[in-house]
Amino acid sequence: MALRTKLAAFLAALVANLSFAAIAVAEQGVPDLENGAELFQLCAQCHGEDGSGNKLFLAPAIAGLDDWYVEMQLNEFRTGLRGLHFDDIAGMRMRPMSITLRTDADIKDVTAYVAQLPKTIPAKTLDGNADAGKALYTLCGACHGPTAQGIAAMKAPALSNLNDWYLVEQLTKFKMGIRGTRPGDPYGVLMGPSSPMAVTLKTDQSVRDVVAYIVTLAPSSDQPTN
Amino acid sequence: MTDLIANYVPSLSTYSADIDGLIILIAWLVGFWYVLCNIVFFYFIFRYRAKPGVPTSYVTGEEKELKRWITIPHLLVLVCDLFIIYGAVRVWVDVKQTLPETPYATVRVISQQWAWSFVHPGADGKLDTADDIKTVDDLHIVKDKPYIYELMARDVLHDFSVPVFRLKQDAIPGRTIKGWFQATATGVYDIQCAEICGIGHGVMAGRIHISTEEQHAAWIAENTPAAALADMPQADTPNPKALAAR
Numbered sequence: 001m002a003l004r005t006k007l008a009a010f011l012a013a014l015v016a017n018l019s020f021a022a023i024a025v026a027e028q029g030v031p032d033l034e035n036g037a038e039l040f041q042l043c044a045q046c047h048g049e050d051g052s053g054n055k056l057f058l059a060p061a062i063a064g065l066d067d068w069y070v071e072m073q074l075n076e077f078r079t080g081l082r083g084l085h086f087d088d089i090a091g092m093r094m095r096p097m098s099i100t101l102r103t104d105a106d107i108k109d110v111t112a113y114v115a116q117l118p119k120t121i122p123a124k125t126l127d128g129n130a131d132a133g134k135a136l137y138t139l140c141g142a143c144h145g146p147t148a149q150g151i152a153a154m155k156a157p158a159l160s161n162l163n164d165w166y167l168v169e170q171l172t173k174f175k176m177g178i179r180g181t182r183p184g185d186p187y188g189v190l191m192g193p194s195s196p197m198a199v200t201l202k203t204d205q206s207v208r209d210v211v212a213y214i215v216t217l218a219p220s221s222d223q224p225t226n
Numbered sequence: 227m228t229d230l231i232a233n234y235v236p237s238l239s240t241y242s243a244d245i246d247g248l249i250i251l252i253a254w255l256v257g258f259w260y261v262l263c264n265i266v267f268f269y270f271i272f273r274y275r276a277k278p279g280v281p282t283s284y285v286t287g288e289e290k291e292l293k294r295w296i297t298i299p300h301l302l303v304l305v306c307d308l309f310i311i312y313g314a315v316r317v318w319v320d321v322k323q324t325l326p327e328t329p330y331a332t333v334r335v336i337s338q339q340w341a342w343s344f345v346h347p348g349a350d351g352k353l354d355t356a357d358d359i360k361t362v363d364d365l366h367i368v369k370d371k372p373y374i375y376e377l378m379a380r381d382v383l384h385d386f387s388v389p390v391f392r393l394k395q396d397a398i399p400g401r402t403i404k405g406w407f408q409a410t411a412t413g414v415y416d417i418q419c420a421e422i423c424g425i426g427h428g429v430m431a432g433r434i435h436i437s438t439e440e441q442h443a444a445w446i447a448e449n450t451p452a453a454a455l456a457d458m459p460q461a462d463t464p465n466p467k468a469l470a471a472r
Contacts (some may be wrong), residue, residue: 042425085362086361089338093338093339093340093426096429096430096431097426
């Protein structure tokens with residue numbers, strides 16, 4: 001075979017490979033919302049069709065959560081960074097659900113579906129002093145943002161549209177080392193038993209106060225739920 | 227004969243062969259009568275098939291020579307039932323009604339939607355002490371040692387099922403149910419929930435790790451809570467021989 005022919009064949013193969021790679025990247029980059037909606041049917045059993053959560057099932061509101069955060073949490077559940085602690089009863093319910101998502105593409109699809117759901121304002125279920133909580137939140141705001149809208153660069157999720165009972169539960173779990181203490185969870189450690197958060201929110205009352213403030217930060221344009 | 231089942235699911239507890247034997251006994255007895263009934267049934271269909279000029283006989287079920295076809299097999303089946311009842315009660319008493327008098331250890335098994343939690347005794351061999359080792363979805367035991375389990379449910383009905391042990395026991399909220407097992411081989415095998423318990427029932431899986439005493443002692447040493455080690459300096463290097471003596 002002449003050198004020119006070999007070179008042409010090589011270039012053709014290279015172009016073909018690059019084309020397929022480009023298509024693959026494009027396919028990976030665009031989540032399939034239809035598949036996400038189908039996968040979400042399992043999530044909806046506990047979190048509700050609108051993703052507004054259900055305390056009875058220990059399932060928080062997830063509608064409109066940032067896609068990067070949902071994806072990160074699903075991966076943490078799948079790998080056992082979350083949901084494998086003996087005292088994390090709600091986490092243990094979620095871990096097997098995450099395992100039903102077999103591929104990374106499935107996770108991206110369902111994550112994208114959750115992220116595009118309209119945010120909800122969960123009903124208030126706990127008492128706390130929001131004024132006292134505002135001062136306590138100053139520390140939290142450094143990572144989660146002044147309006148608790150979350151800061152992706154800090155890997156700090158939005159908090160304002162989460163249920164108050166869920167926020168209290170998670171803060172308590174972080175303080176007790178039930179969540180965020182497994183090796184390989186660099187972001188969980190930032191909320192762990194020896195974190196500034198745990199030092200600031202020493203008492204149960206301080207946790208309720210800061211949560212009472214956080215839930216006031218939900219934009220009034222979001223949909224209230226009962 | 228029990229290999230008929232063990233070829234598909236390994237038989238790895240001291241009582242799994244008894245349970246397999248009981249299932250095989252029932253299968254053979256029922257199978258014998260099933261085959262015999264079908265042979266007689268199809269023979270009669272052929273023997274008394276419609277023939278030109280022969281009127282259909284009307285059977286009232288009162289004739290002695292005809293009733294014998296019911297009463298004799300019935301009595302023979304009852305005799306077979308006696309064998310089955312004897313075998314079933316014997317296995318039931320051994321597996322469900324009798325706990326080992328000198329168990330090696332007691333483990334706590336806690337079921338919930340949709341996970342298994344386990345509490346293992348630490349180096350002291352006792353539950354509810356500081357060196358207890360708590361795990362999720364992974365149960366660790368020693369081969370050839372009788373264990374008692376305390377089974378609980380946090381929310382709804384579950385069923386603690388270890389197929390290789392032929393062990394299946396319902397877990398009922400509000401109750402602590404005791405049972406036992408003794409593994410006969412090392413390895414890692416499935417734990418499953420055998421009672422529909424909600425949407426995650428199908429993925430409510432765990433693993434049982436069956437080890438030698440030395441391996442188990444090493445696992446205890448590696449997983450004893452740090453706080454317990456600080457409180458009990460003598461427990462920081464569990465002695466496999468001491469564990470073996472339990």
